[in-house]
Amino acid sequence: MTESLKGISGSMFAGKTETLLKEISRAEYGGKKVQVFKPEIDNRWKTEAEIRSHSGGSHKACIVKNSSNIIDCLEPDTQVVAIEEIQFFDAEIVDVVRSLLEADIRVVFAGLSLDFRGEPFGSMPTLLSLCDEIEKPTAVCTETVDGKPCGAVATKTQRLINGKPANYSDPIVLIGDEEEGYHARCPKHHRVPGKPTPKPIYQSK
Numbered sequence: 001m002t003e004s005l006k007g008i009s010g011s012m013f014a015g016k017t018e019t020l021l022k023e024i025s026r027a028e029y030g031g032k033k034v035q036v037f038k039p040e041i042d043n044r045w046k047t048e049a050e051i052r053s054h055s056g057g058s059h060k061a062c063i064v065k066n067s068s069n070i071i072d073c074l075e076p077d078t079q080v081v082a083i084e085e086i087q088f089f090d091a092e093i094v095d096v097v098r099s100l101l102e103a104d105i106r107v108v109f110a111g112l113s114l115d116f117r118g119e120p121f122g123s124m125p126t127l128l129s130l131c132d133e134i135e136k137p138t139a140v141c142t143e144t145v146d147g148k149p150c151g152a153v154a155t156k157t158q159r160l161i162n163g164k165p166a167n168y169s170d171p172i173v174l175i176g177d178e179e180e181g182y183h184a185r186c187p188k189h190h191r192v193p194g195k196p197t198p199k200p201i202y203q204s205k
């Protein structure tokens with residue numbers, strides 16, 4: 001194995017796609033053949049064959065149903081595989097990434113570290129453990145405090161339904177999920193009603 005694994009992990013609106021696009025550009029500038037994959041579940045921007053960042057950058061991508069389709073769609077001269085929204089893939093994605101590395105193909109992925117409840121998302125914990133390098137871009141908390149945005153570093157994704165925080169027991173992925181229902185939040189302003197609270201470190205008498 002000669003190639004390395006890089007993970008880009010963060011909340012929504014942290015610029016993960018932009019960071020992934022930068023990695024792709026660097027590889028292509030260095031003369032590498034890059035293939036970009038994303039899971040079918042991500043219907044954001046309603047475009048079928050590209051990844052696109054909030055700041056307007058884009059790159060063509062293969063949309064695949066299962067993680068094993070990445071191997072099926074791999075072209076023989078590919079040297080770098082970039083994977084967008086990796087948290088939505090099935091658990092087999094870990095083996096797929098390992099097989100790519102074993103074949104001396106560099107892998108760079110972007111994914112949501114936590115779901116809206118603040119719990120680790122899909123295979124992200126395992127994938128991040130395997131990384132040689134991790135980049136964690138952050139967003140800005142947009143919660144209104146005294147009429148202004150909070151502005152603190154945001155590492156969590158808040159889901160709001162009709163303006164109210166979604167419950168812990170709500171499904172992790174909603175059918176027809178739109179970005180409008182999500183907001184970047186700092187730890188202080190991330191609210192999940194019904195979330196089990198950790199055991200307190202001090203017992204009250």
Ligand SMILES: [Zn+2]
Binds near residue numbers: 143150186188
């Ligand atoms: Zn905040």
